[in-house]
Amino acid sequence: xxxxxxxxxxxxxxxxxxxxxxxxxxxxxxxxxxxxxxxxxxxxxxxxxxxxxxxxxxxxxxxxxxxxxxxxxxxxxxxxxxxxxxxxxxxxxxxxxxxxxxxxxxxxxxxxxxxxxxxxxxxxxxxxxxxxxxxxxxxxxxxxxxxxxxxxxxxxxxxxxxxxxxxxxxxxxxxxxxxxxxxxxxxxxxxxxxxxxxxxxxxxxxxxxxxxxxxxxxxxxxxxxxxxxxxxxxxxxxxxxxxxxxxxxxxx
Amino acid sequence: xxxxxxxxxxxxxxxxxxxxxxxxxxxxxxxxxxxxxxxxxxxxxxxxxxxxxxxxxxxxxxxxxxxxxxxxxxxxxxxxxxxxxxxxxxxxxxxxxxxxxxxxxxxxxxxxxxxxxxxxxxxxxxxxxxxxxxxxxxxxxxxxxxxxxxxxxxxxxxxxxxxxxxxxxxxxxxxxxxxxxxxxxxxxxxxxxxxxxxxxxxxxxxxxxxxxxxxxxxxxxxxxxxxxxxxxxxxxxxxxxxxxxxxxxxxxxxxxxxxxxxxxxxxxxxxxxxxxxxxxxxxxxxxxxxxxxxxxxxxxxxxxxxxxxxxxxxxxxxxxxxxxx
Numbered sequence: 001x002x003x004x005x006x007x008x009x010x011x012x013x014x015x016x017x018x019x020x021x022x023x024x025x026x027x028x029x030x031x032x033x034x035x036x037x038x039x040x041x042x043x044x045x046x047x048x049x050x051x052x053x054x055x056x057x058x059x060x061x062x063x064x065x066x067x068x069x070x071x072x073x074x075x076x077x078x079x080x081x082x083x084x085x086x087x088x089x090x091x092x093x094x095x096x097x098x099x100x101x102x103x104x105x106x107x108x109x110x111x112x113x114x115x116x117x118x119x120x121x122x123x124x125x126x127x128x129x130x131x132x133x134x135x136x137x138x139x140x141x142x143x144x145x146x147x148x149x150x151x152x153x154x155x156x157x158x159x160x161x162x163x164x165x166x167x168x169x170x171x172x173x174x175x176x177x178x179x180x181x182x183x184x185x186x187x188x189x190x191x192x193x194x195x196x197x198x199x200x201x202x203x204x205x206x207x208x209x210x211x212x213x214x215x216x217x218x219x220x221x222x223x224x225x226x227x228x229x230x231x232x233x234x235x236x237x238x239x240x241x242x243x244x245x246x247x248x249x250x251x252x
Numbered sequence: 253x254x255x256x257x258x259x260x261x262x263x264x265x266x267x268x269x270x271x272x273x274x275x276x277x278x279x280x281x282x283x284x285x286x287x288x289x290x291x292x293x294x295x296x297x298x299x300x301x302x303x304x305x306x307x308x309x310x311x312x313x314x315x316x317x318x319x320x321x322x323x324x325x326x327x328x329x330x331x332x333x334x335x336x337x338x339x340x341x342x343x344x345x346x347x348x349x350x351x352x353x354x355x356x357x358x359x360x361x362x363x364x365x366x367x368x369x370x371x372x373x374x375x376x377x378x379x380x381x382x383x384x385x386x387x388x389x390x391x392x393x394x395x396x397x398x399x400x401x402x403x404x405x406x407x408x409x410x411x412x413x414x415x416x417x418x419x420x421x422x423x424x425x426x427x428x429x430x431x432x433x434x435x436x437x438x439x440x441x442x443x444x445x446x447x448x449x450x451x452x453x454x455x456x457x458x459x460x461x462x463x464x465x466x467x468x469x470x471x472x473x474x475x476x477x478x479x480x481x482x483x484x485x486x487x488x489x490x491x492x493x494x495x496x497x498x499x500x501x502x503x504x505x506x507x508x509x510x511x512x513x514x515x516x517x518x519x520x521x522x523x524x525x526x527x528x529x530x531x532x533x534x535x536x537x538x539x540x541x542x543x544x545x546x547x548x549x550x551x552x553x554x555x556x557x558x559x560x561x562x563x564x565x566x567x568x569x570x571x572x573x574x575x576x577x
Contacts, residue, residue, distance in 0.1 A: 049485070051576045072489075079487035089482045105284070106488045108277030113270075150486070 001027045001158055001189040007057035009043050017043040018213040025191055030184040032200045033193045035210035041193040045162050050074045082151030086163035088143045090135045096146050097131035103154045121149040141172035148179055161192045173199050285495040293503055303468050307508025310461050312515035314454035315551050321446045323540055328439050339400040340428040350398035353425055362404055362416050369399040458558055465501050465562030473570045485576045497567045505559020509552035
């Protein structure tokens, strides 16, 4: 679904955000991307959503080489992604319904179809009945669920979430993560940027750890949560080395 | 959903939404922009009206001036038909000789009417208008000549008119043949300058409309910056984002055009009474004519076009600067 090959990103100021990043997210896989602030996690999401272009390297999303996409094709690329943000990025002068409907309206769907899909998406995030409210009247968790409903309403194959639980308490966070797992269960690939280590430790999904713009750890999916963090740590180092060699072989 | 087997083909990801045809999407996009921008205008009636009023004034000035000159031209056109030639006869010509000449000239085909004004009548008229009867009493004899007022046929072209004039001037009884048309020509020349002025003013104020609309749209873009960023993030094309702003520009121009017509109508209403009085003084049944339907349409469509161009320029300049980072 997502394939990075030696991706580098250097900002005009000279800041090196990503250095030789190489990994692959399989179709239907769900993974967490962790790292300290400034490690390059957000930059990676921006590259995938084409808010930024890599300085060098290849980035292939859903079989398409993003380097070959022209500026006027960028909107169509973004329509195939479901983007979820920490600050929700909702339009506060529009109702929940209108917010969730926006991707479908942009794509030009029929009114009845839009209504049907929006209500289905709101049902999925358990906000049915609140479609005529304005986002400002909702709690943080509910607003985030509106954001998720908007991201999934046009049935993207890939969900990208940037700190989706950043402002939420643990219970709400777990609920949100549960939603992502639901979508993943029906085949949607999910990449979640987070530093909520407590939460993801209890989840079986793959974890990619970025440090100073480099991939420092790749913890594969476990069928049971790791009992203690130290155990996970050893596993990381091994697997990242193994993965790195695998990638190189695969490319040549 | 939760009981879907994991190995089964994922239904969510594979079932693509069926989109309507391109033409339908295009038409719906426009209809939607049209309705939503109208809604925005209605939700902010004060701001909308203020902008429309500014545009209206800018459009009303050249439109009103054009109408005034049009009306003036109509008055002049009315006078042109009544071009007269005044034949001042020599002082030696007796009244009876003047009468005979009038009769002779009356037979000429180029002339419609010939009126003889005897020196005594001229003097009486002069006395009445100047109020200098005492002074005139001092004169030994009437200093005024006989006057023949001729009305040439209205379809005479300038060359024929000139020929007629030369002909009349050559008559032995005639001291001076004067065509009372030079001032009409001068007035026409002035009106032509006025028309040119209207065009220049119109161009200048049209530019003002562009700037007003452009600036309003620019502010609108700045106010909706966040919205633009979010919609771009979720895959809106530039055309999608541009569309409502362009419609907004068209609405402003359209409203401005209607406002201009209302202002012109108001001005005409206020001018109608004094102009009527003036026309009465000149024994004319002249009435100020209002904008014709075609001219009205021109003002409204012109306003809308200016609005479109103004917003297009603003959108082109400012929208591309807003990209999600």
